[in-house]
Amino acid sequence: MRLFIVGLGVVGKGVLELLDARRAELASHFGVETRLVGVADSKGVALCEDGLAHAEVLGVKRPGAAGVASLPDGRPLASQDDLPEVIAHSGADVLIELGPTQMRSPRPATDRLLAAMGAGLHVIGANKAPLSTAFAALTEAAAVNNVLLRYSATVGAGTPMLTLARAAVMGDTLVGFRAILNGTTNFILSQMRSSGATFDSALAEAQRLGWAEADPSNDVDGWDTAMKTAIIACHAPAIPPGRSISVHDVRTVGIRGVSARDHADAEAQGQVIKLVASFDATTLSARVEPVRVPIGSRLDVPAGGNVLLIDLKHAGELALFGRGAGAHETAAAVLRDLVDIALSAR
Amino acid sequence: MKLIMKFGGTSMAGSEKIRHAASLVAQALRQHHVVAVVSAMDGVTEQLLAIADHAEAGDRSSVEQVLSQVRSAHESTADALGCLAETRELLSRLESLATGIMAVGECTARSRDAVVSFGERMSTRFMAAALGVACGSPARGFDGGDAGIVTNNHFGEADPLMDISLMQVRDRLAPLVEARTPVVVAGFIAQTQSGVMSTIGRGGSDYTATILGAALGADEIHIWSDVDGLMTADPRLVPGARLLSHLTFAEAIEMGKFGAKSMHPRALEPAAEHGIPVRMRNTFKPDNPGTLIGSAVGQPDARRPGETAVRSVPMLKNMAMITVGGAGMIGRPGTAAALFDALAAARINVHMICQSVSEAGISVVVSMAQLDRAKTALERSMRPFIGTRTIHAPATSDTSTSAPVLHGIDVVGNIAIVAPVGSGMRGVPGVVARIFSAVARKNLNIIAIAQGSSELSVCFAVDKDAGPEAVRAVHEEFDSR
Ligand SMILES: NC(=O)c1ccc[n+]([C@@H]2O[C@H](COP(=O)([O-])OP(=O)(O)OC[C@H]3O[C@@H](n4cnc5c(N)ncnc54)[C@H](OP(=O)(O)O)[C@@H]3O)[C@@H](O)[C@H]2O)c1
Numbered sequence A: 001m002r003l004f005i006v007g008l009g010v011v012g013k014g015v016l017e018l019l020d021a022r023r024a025e026l027a028s029h030f031g032v033e034t035r036l037v038g039v040a041d042s043k044g045v046a047l048c049e050d051g052l053a054h055a056e057v058l059g060v061k062r063p064g065a066a067g068v069a070s071l072p073d074g075r076p077l078a079s080q081d082d083l084p085e086v087i088a089h090s091g092a093d094v095l096i097e098l099g100p101t102q103m104r105s106p107r108p109a110t111d112r113l114l115a116a117m118g119a120g121l122h123v124i125g126a127n128k129a130p131l132s133t134a135f136a137a138l139t140e141a142a143a144v145n146n147v148l149l150r151y152s153a154t155v156g157a158g159t160p161m162l163t164l165a166r167a168a169v170m171g172d173t174l175v176g177f178r179a180i181l182n183g184t185t186n187f188i189l190s191q192m193r194s195s196g197a198t199f200d201s202a203l204a205e206a207q208r209l210g211w212a213e214a215d216p217s218n219d220v221d222g223w224d225t226a227m228k229t230a231i232i233a234c235h236a237p238a239i240p241p242g243r244s245i246s247v248h249d250v251r252t253v254g255i256r257g258v259s260a261r262d263h264a265d266a267e268a269q270g271q272v273i274k275l276v277a278s279f280d281a282t283t284l285s286a287r288v289e290p291v292r293v294p295i296g297s298r299l300d301v302p303a304g305g306n307v308l309l310i311d312l313k314h315a316g317e318l319a320l321f322g323r324g325a326g327a328h329e330t331a332a333a334v335l336r337d338l339v340d341i342a343l344s345a346r
Numbered sequence B: 001m002k003l004i005m006k007f008g009g010t011s012m013a014g015s016e017k018i019r020h021a022a023s024l025v026a027q028a029l030r031q032h033h034v035v036a037v038v039s040a041m042d043g044v045t046e047q048l049l050a051i052a053d054h055a056e057a058g059d060r061s062s063v064e065q066v067l068s069q070v071r072s073a074h075e076s077t078a079d080a081l082g083c084l085a086e087t088r089e090l091l092s093r094l095e096s097l098a099t100g101i102m103a104v105g106e107c108t109a110r111s112r113d114a115v116v117s118f119g120e121r122m123s124t125r126f127m128a129a130a131l132g133v134a135c136g137s138p139a140r141g142f143d144g145g146d147a148g149i150v151t152n153n154h155f156g157e158a159d160p161l162m163d164i165s166l167m168q169v170r171d172r173l174a175p176l177v178e179a180r181t182p183v184v185v186a187g188f189i190a191q192t193q194s195g196v197m198s199t200i201g202r203g204g205s206d207y208t209a210t211i212l213g214a215a216l217g218a219d220e221i222h223i224w225s226d227v228d229g230l231m232t233a234d235p236r237l238v239p240g241a242r243l244l245s246h247l248t249f250a251e252a253i254e255m256g257k258f259g260a261k262s263m264h265p266r267a268l269e270p271a272a273e274h275g276i277p278v279r280m281r282n283t284f285k286p287d288n289p290g291t292l293i294g295s296a297v298g299q300p301d302a303r304r305p306g307e308t309a310v311r312s313v314p315m316l317k318n319m320a321m322i323t324v325g326g327a328g329m330i331g332r333p334g335t336a337a338a339l340f341d342a343l344a345a346a347r348i349n350v351h352m353i354c355q356s357v358s359e360a361g362i363s364v365v366v367s368m369a370q371l372d373r374a375k376t377a378l379e380r381s382m383r384p385f386i387g388t389r390t391i392h393a394p395a396t397s398d399t400s401t402s403a404p405v406l407h408g409i410d411v412v413g414n415i416a417i418v419a420p421v422g423s424g425m426r427g428v429p430g431v432v433a434r435i436f437s438a439v440a441r442k443n444l445n446i447i448a449i450a451q452g453s454s455e456l457s458v459c460f461a462v463d464k465d466a467g468p469e470a471v472r473a474v475h476e477e478f479d480s481r
Helices: A010-021 A023-030 A052-060 A078-086 A107-118 A128-133 A135-145 A161-171 A183-195 A199-209 A225-237 A258-267 A328-346 B015-031 B044-054 B062-083 B082-105 B111-133 B161-179 B204-216 B249-257 B267-274 B335-345 B369-387 B431-443 B464-478
Strands: A002-004 A034-038 A044-046 A074-076 A093-096 A124-125 A173-180 A250-251 A273-279 A285-294 A306-313 A316-323 B002-007 B033-038 B140-142 B183-186 B189-192 B198-201 B220-225 B246-248 B280-282 B290-292 B315-325 B352-355 B361-367 B409-418 B447-449 B459-462
Touching: A002 A078, A002 B431, A010 A023, A010 A328, A023 A328, A023 B002, A034 A078, A034 B220, A044 B002, A078 A250, A093 A107, A107 A124, A107 A128, A107 A135, A107 A161, A128 A135, A128 A225, A135 A225, A161 A225, A161 A306, A161 A316, A173 A225, A173 B431, A183 A273, A183 B161, A183 B183, A199 A328, A225 A273, A225 A285, A258 A273, A258 A285, A316 B335, B002 B015, B002 B204, B015 B033, B015 B062, B033 B204, B033 B409, B044 B062, B044 B082, B044 B111, B062 B082, B062 B111, B082 B111, B111 B140, B111 B183, B111 B189, B111 B198, B140 B161, B140 B464, B161 B183, B161 B315, B183 B204, B183 B409, B189 B290, B189 B447, B204 B220, B204 B249, B204 B267, B220 B246, B246 B249, B249 B267, B249 B290, B315 B369, B315 B464, B335 B361, B335 B369, B361 B369, B409 B464, B431 B459, B431 B464, B459 B464
Parallel strands: A002 A034, A002 A093, A093 A124, A250 A285, B002 B033, B002 B220, B033 B183, B140 B183, B220 B280, B246 B290
Antiparallel strands: A034 A044, A044 A074, A173 A273, A173 A306, A273 A285, A306 A316, B189 B198, B280 B290, B315 B361, B315 B409, B352 B361, B409 B459, B447 B459
């Protein structure tokens, strides 16, 4: 399979590393052999029909290096608006879209996915912004162009939460689900609880340790969790056919308002505060908000953990726990999608 | 409120009318958020199609003749509205396209779409210019494709990819609408996923308007034309015909199927699905409320108190009924499929279908204009079904003795279809009986009958001369309103 990868940050590099590490296994177990025919980062693209060497690509993405434009087959890209055209004409079979999640301007990424599918490429996305704002449009594009659209990395990284959610609603009536889906807020809340720190100092600590980004809004204001909630609800699907739910339909409250005092109060009653996503299948309402949960309960997950609890009418509660982020964790989900596409398209 | 205001060709016929339409939009913009949608100037789409045909046939002088008509009408309008330069630019692109078609001697569906798109593209410039003046701030003009409407590649009759279109239109237009920027969108035209101009065929600019309405979450969609709204019957046939103040989507869709001056059912779909009322209004009598098509409060198809069972009695004239019969059809699977496949392949529009109880015959009603084509298609494809007798006499090698029981294909020309429509007909006993006794009392002979699948209508065929009388009889019986 000829691959085009957009975005060579943490996850993009992880994908190249994992493709190398698992090359023999992918070929022998699944008959999947890949060739990297195109890459793009924020400044340029590189195209090579015969395949770009992973090591060379990783080389130009080391800190301080000049990016893919500096590859022998590379060139700078004047505008990111040109990228969809480039992808459509790249001759690739699969686009792997690992650009930044920009919830407030999801269009560039959405356009890349639509252009790729319009040109007959299968698509793998790890980027939550397009899937959580334009789910119906993207699935329509996949259907009319007869291509596959996969995005399991968007929720739970390596932990196959979307797969579980779909399997659950296929066999049973969904009552609802609850989940913890964001590591940054989980870490900050744990810090506040264990050290009695204020939100601001816990956030600063999280930023120092690399748990939180310089602009933490996406995480601490709940948007990352809300996007994932919308994607689970659409994918399962937890909503009736013909309906869709976007991140803007999720009532979202972040953790900025949680004080050290709140933690102490909760603790006194044997509870902890977590940023919990919930979906009620009766009212079709989704929300994200800080909630008190009993210490030691299934929602009381450690800082790096994500959990999805699905409540089914007949089968009862299902739980899936796993790590929700990380370079190789997320890359594993991308490879899972790749194998899935290879097997399904056959 | 958020409004979509769509102006048809008659509202766009010349600079004065365009200025008037623009003033209606400008006035609405003072209180509401508005998007204007425009059709080509009256008659221009036909002229453009003629250009495409003449060009394909290599008839240079006819191309030039029609082109010069199009040019003079558009140049004078553009001159009056102050957008001559951009209009000339479009006209010269149209001319080179026609020249290109003549050079290759072939006009693909894709090129034809490109040719007809010029009508809406030019009228969009006109409306934008007039609206800019009327509002005192520049208006933004969009082609349907630029506005975000994407279709498949079936040029000439392309289907919008609805979810993608809704998302893109919302994305591109919502911020402008929110900011009350005057926006004009060309109706009827869209683009494919790869950015090639396409047209959406049936429903045309009305369809564009309802798609925009659905995408933007409009409160109402106004369809402006030169009529007051929908009538209970054609006033030329029924002097007492009344304007319908309101009706349901289901009724309007049914009326559209039977030739009432309604919207194409396809164009009503996005509005019905998103529950956005559509108001049909007269550009030249803007104080009239027009006809409101919407869902009755609470129940989508409920009858309002005091409403008659039959709301409207549309009639299709110049119709013909083709009956395909033969004992060979009895119990033979695939007959109906073969018949409809043949008609579809010949692009015949079927207005009514009846099947005899014995299965030995199927009748379809088509327009007189399509009769010859339909007949030829059926003669060719139905021969295996009507040419031999399979039930009563097993096929022998001597085919000359196995003549069909019926005469194969039978045509009754010059008929009319009358189709009383109303939500109140559904599940109400006796309505159908009343319709037919009313017709019988006038001594009119009914040739065939079919019940609409939605139970909102029943349609029957009568001789063309009996049509108006039948319409009057039903209208009078139910005192339609
Ligand atoms: N990290 C995780 O654990 C995780 C887990 C699940 C999902 N995801 C999602 O996966 C995606 C990638 O995450 P990441 O952690 O790898 O992010 P990242 O390290 O910030 O990398 C983003 C990459 O996208 C490139 N990029 C930025 N703007 C671009 C543009 N306009 N056109 C093309 N490329 C552009 C960047 O180019 P430069 O290299 O030139 O800056 C960079 O290579 C995000 O959408 C994220 O939400 C991440």
